[in-house]
Amino acid sequence: LEMAADLLDNVMYEPEQFPGLIYRMQDPKTVMLVFSSGKIVCTGGKSANMVNEAVHNLFNVLDDYALFF
Numbered sequence: 493l494e495m496a497a498d499l500l501d502n503v504m505y506e507p508e509q510f511p512g513l514i515y516r517m518q519d520p521k522t523v524m525l526v527f528s529s530g531k532i533v534c535t536g537g538k539s540a541n542m543v544n545e546a547v548h549n550l551f552n553v554l555d556d557y558a559l560f561f
Contacts, residue, residue, distance in 0.1 A: 493505055493507075493512075493513045493526065493527075493528055495559060496513055496515075496526070496554070496557070496559050497513055499557050499559070500515065500553065500557070502515060502516040502517070502518070503515050503516075504516075511527060511528070512525040512526055512527045512533075513525070513526040513527075515550065517546055517549060517550070519549075520537065520542045520545050520546050520549075521536060522534055522535065522536040522537050522542065522543070522546040523535045523536050524546065524547075524550050526550075532547065532550070534546050534547060
């Protein structure tokens with residue numbers, strides 16, 4: 493998560509305050525909470541399609557930066 497926080501824009505990660513990385517996505521306008529366990533919470537999606545698109549976009553961003561282990 494620390495590596496993602498260093499590489500990505502629109503990210504906040506303060507493990508002393510909250511254990512997850514907070515990623516504010518612009519399109520679609522959602523907020524993703526990413527935890528070290530690999531679990532993701534998507535908030536702000538107005539429909540299932542919007543959430544699906546947001547998760548797909550997050551996957552692509554993480555893949556572009558080779559942040560999967």
